[in-house]
Amino acid sequence: MKLKFLAAVGLAATLYSCDDTTTGVGEFVADADEITASAQTFEATTRTLTYDELTQKEGVFSRTSSAYLGKFTDLDFGTYTTDFITQINCTEGFEFPENIEKIESTTLELSYASFFGDSLAPMKVRVDVLKEAIDDTGENLGLYYTSYNPEDFYNANGAPLAEQEYAVRDNSWTDAEIDSIKSANGYYPPLVIDLDKKATWNIGDEQKTGTFSEYLQAKYNEDKNNFKDAYSFIHNVLHGFYVHNTGGEGSILYIGDIWLRMRVSYWVDSSEGKLDSLVYTSIPFAATNEVFMSTRLNNSEDALDKLAEEKTHTYLKTPAGLCTEVKLPLQEMYDALGTDTLNSVSMSFTKYKNVSNNSASSPYKMGTPQNLLLIRKNEVKDFFEQRKNYNSKTTFLGTYSSTTNSYSFSQVNRLISQIFSDMRTKEEPAEGWDEYNTMVLIPVKTETDSQGNTIGLSHDLEVNSAKLIGGEEGEKIKMEVIYTKPKFNK
Structure with missing residues (x-):
């Protein structure tokens, strides 16, 4: 017992010296002879929470430069589908080559560095033109849910x-060619969608006749200023695309x-100085952060609701599926330590090896969320x-450790003290x-700077996905508290 007490004193001293922003809840006396360091354990309760319950069926906020496309059915989590809306940027002051003959062809290219599921699954994609321009002023945040x-x-x-x-694995490329392309730029050969196959297509209720390239050419002939910048292009030429699957899954x-x-x-000049040589070039317009893009997600509500009802563990499922709610024993902690200084409050959430027998035997294993907020x-x-960004005071980032098979949070004393x-x-x-102080664990992606510092989530x-030890009727989550108690408070 004495050894355990001395270890608590040593840990408290170390934590206090390292954490110069610790918020005290009682008087702290610098003289070590006047301080009593102690350790105590409390228990938090967890449960699975659907994102529908968390966000009132808004989905999640997804203002990113990435898009997602496809459909997949999992034996545990049900069917998940995703598609997206995107505008296309036209750079300021853009000009076609002088002496242009015509726009010969147009394609939409979707470049992907990774995927989930069956690379050979037959899928079918559809591209529709938006019926009107979306002006993203930053005020209507609902556009990004x-x-x-x-x-x-x-x-x-x-x-x-x-x-x-299409299929993820384009059989027109050999394995060697795919490997070469992937190693060169990080992407697989893109999904290239021919936009000139349809003779009639719609912008809203207005039906267009002719290929998309002919339509673009007509817009350029009508007024070159239609292509002078992003606003003109989006409002006068192409409002944007809705890209979605209409067949297949996997x-x-x-x-x-x-x-x-x-x-x-x-046309370009020949050696005789005449415009008699016809040449060809490729002109790319990109979807960038300067224009609007938003992903739509749809999960099987029945499957997620059923998992959320399980009481002996909790789940994490992305995207926009399941998260874990954490109930802290605040009143109990306050009654016991309300006048003391909390030097450390740590807790960890341990992951089961597999979500279920289904996931263990599936050939398409979901990844593990790497970071939890x-x-x-x-x-x-x-x-x-x-x-x-997280501040380690009221919001905390925990990273998955394959060594301990868990997510750890070690500075929760700052939140509890507040x-x-x-x-x-x-x-x-x-x-x-x-x-009021109920917490949730949300899987997040981190954005880092050149020095590796996290600058956004x-x-x-x-x-x-992940299955965690816990649950309303399962094992409680231990909260290990190191605190100091000035002698005059005894």
């Missing part, structure tokens, strides 16, 4: 611009780059909409302190 209704943006009864069958593409590529012919449940919406201060000085919320939109 994954539950939007695509029929608000395109005519579902109109003729599509393109339809095409794969999800993780799309990094989107290109509208035009093959153009134009621990955040107050009532702060999730503002955190992502305002593009905040809560204790609120409990002493502020009016109790209507729902009570425990409910966003929802994890890839296909990942």
Whole structure:
């Protein structure tokens, strides 16, 4: 017992010296002879929470430069589908080559560095032109939630611009060629969609006749200023695309780059100084951060609701599927330690090896969420909409460790200390302190700078899952507390 006490004293001293921003909840006396260091364990309760419950069926905020496309059915989590809307950027001051003959052909290219599922699964993609331009002023954040209704943006009864069958693994390329392309630029050979196969297609209720290249050519002939910048191009030429699957299932593409590529012919001078040589070039317009893009996600509600009802463990499922709610024993902790200084509050969440027997035997194994954000449940919406970063004071980042098979959080004392201060000085919320400070674990992707520092977080939109020890009727989550108690408080 004495050895355990001495270890607690040593750990407390180390943590206090390292954490110079620790918020004290009692008086701290610098003289070590006047301090009593102790350790105590509390228990938190967890449960599985659907994102529908967390976000009131808004989906998740997905303002990213990546897009996702496909459909996959999992024996545990049900069917998941994803598609996207994107505008195409036209750079400021763009000009076609002088003496252009015509726009010969146009393709939409979707470049992906990775995917989930069966690389040979037959799929069918459809491309529709948006019925009107979307002006993204930054005020309508609802545009970026994954539950939007695509029929608000395109005519579902109109003729599509393109339809095409595909598979992740394009058999027109050999394995050696695919490996060479992937190693050179990080991407597989792109999904190239021919936009000139349809003779009639729709922009809203207006039906167009002729190929898409002919339409672009006519818009250029009508007024070259239609191509002078992104605003003119989006409003006068191409409002954007809705890209979605209409057949097949088995794969999800993780799309990094989107290109509208035009093959153009134009005349150049020959050696005699006459415009008598016709040459060809490829002109790419990209979907960039300067224009609008948003992903739509759809999960099987029945399957997720059924998993959320299980009481002896919890789940994580991305994208926009399941997260884990964490109830901290705040009143119990406050009654025991409300006048003491919390030097460390640590907790960890251990992952089962597999989600189920189904996942263990599946040839298409979901990845493990690599990073979890621990955040107050009532702060999730503002955190992502305002593009905040975790601060290790009220929001915390835990990274999966394959060594311990868990996610650890070691500075939760900063949050608990602030809560204790609120409990002493502020009016109790209507729902009570425990409910007000209910936490959730949300899988996130991190954005880093050149030095490797995390500068931003966003929802994890890839296909990942984990089953965690816990649950309302399962094993409680241990909260290990190191605290110091000045002698005069005894």
